Amino acid sequence: MEGSREEMVLSAKTGAAQAPDTASGDEVLRSGEIVAVEGWPGEWELMEPGPGPGVWTVESARLEDRVSAQAAVSALRRLADAPHVRRGDLVMQSYPEQERAAVVGAVFRLGQWVAVKSYTLPDGRVWRTMDAVDRLEVVTPEQLAAAVRLEVAHGPHRGRIVQAVVSSRAGQFRVVCRCAPGAGEICRDGRKVTWCPSLNSARDLWDWHVYGTDPAESAS
Numbered sequence: 001m002e003g004s005r006e007e008m009v010l011s012a013k014t015g016a017a018q019a020p021d022t023a024s025g026d027e028v029l030r031s032g033e034i035v036a037v038e039g040w041p042g043e044w045e046l047m048e049p050g051p052g053p054g055v056w057t058v059e060s061a062r063l064e065d066r067v068s069a070q071a072a073v074s075a076l077r078r079l080a081d082a083p084h085v086r087r088g089d090l091v092m093q094s095y096p097e098q099e100r101a102a103v104v105g106a107v108f109r110l111g112q113w114v115a116v117k118s119y120t121l122p123d124g125r126v127w128r129t130m131d132a133v134d135r136l137e138v139v140t141p142e143q144l145a146a147a148v149r150l151e152v153a154h155g156p157h158r159g160r161i162v163q164a165v166v167s168s169r170a171g172q173f174r175v176v177c178r179c180a181p182g183a184g185e186i187c188r189d190g191r192k193v194t195w196c197p198s199l200n201s202a203r204d205l206w207d208w209h210v211y212g213t214d215p216a217e218s219a220s
Contacts, residue, residue: 029076032086034061034107036077037069043079043109044071045087062108063116083113083133090144091117091136096169096195099149099162101139102129137166148173148199154210159186161202169195173202177209 029035033046037058044058047068051057056076060067085091089104102117105128113133118126148163152175159177164170173196175186186209187194196202 029056029073030086032088032104032107034079034082034086036079037071038075038077040069040071044069045107046076061106063106063110081113083107083115085115085133085136085138089138090140091115092139092166093131093135094137094167096164096167096172097174098166099147101144104136107133139165150199152203152206157210159206159209161199161206163199164195172197173199175202175205175209177206 029046031046031048034043035046035058037044043061045061047057047059049056051070054073055070056073058069058071060069085104086107087104090101091104092098092101100119102119105116105118107113107115114130115133115136116128116130117136118128120126143165147165148161150161152159152161157177157179159175159179161173161175163173174193175196176184177186185193186205188205188208194205196205
């Protein structure tokens with residue numbers, strides 16, 4: 001089975017015919033899922049149904065020297081530790097400060113599940129990197145478009161109000177300012193990072209940072 005590209009066919013087991021998108025009565029299979037194939041070593045990525053009924057085109061789930069094959073649906077086995085991301089997913093690292101999303105390419109095991117990610121830089125170049133799957137969360141373009149990214153300024157203060165998209169902080173806001181070298185998140189009461197539950201409370205935190213007092217006090 002080794003080689004740059006080799007075509008193989010696994011005949012379906014004797015029994016009732018099965019639809020090409022289900023395995024042993026299980027939930028519908030999807031392209032990009034990583035599965036085991038009975039009798040074959042390693043793990044395999046589902047590429048597309050076909051070319052005939054009850055068959056999937058699969059590729060060995062590794063970064064290089066991938067092998068293409070045809071596998072019967074009846075031989076596909078779901079993995080107990082299957083990765084939760086698949087090819088084509090839009091993902092972000094599961095840290096609340098993350099703003100950039102990337103598209104998943106190959107997913108493979110390297111001691112742990114790893115995904116190749118790619119995103120386009122402002123100058124049009126495509127940047128690719130690898131990341132552990134357990135640090136990634138799947139997001140949608142709608143989530144990214146809805147997240148607040150607000151520029152704020154007052155005198156020497158230049159900052160942003162940014163809404164978290166992922167992690168337990170999703171939907172909350174942080175406020176950052178570049179008013180001094182090394183300046184970053186604005187915090188109160190000695191906390192490292194202050195997360196605000198609403199946009200209004202984030203604006204209040206910005207006012208507190210700018211004026212040095214609570215907004216109500218500064219207005220009096």
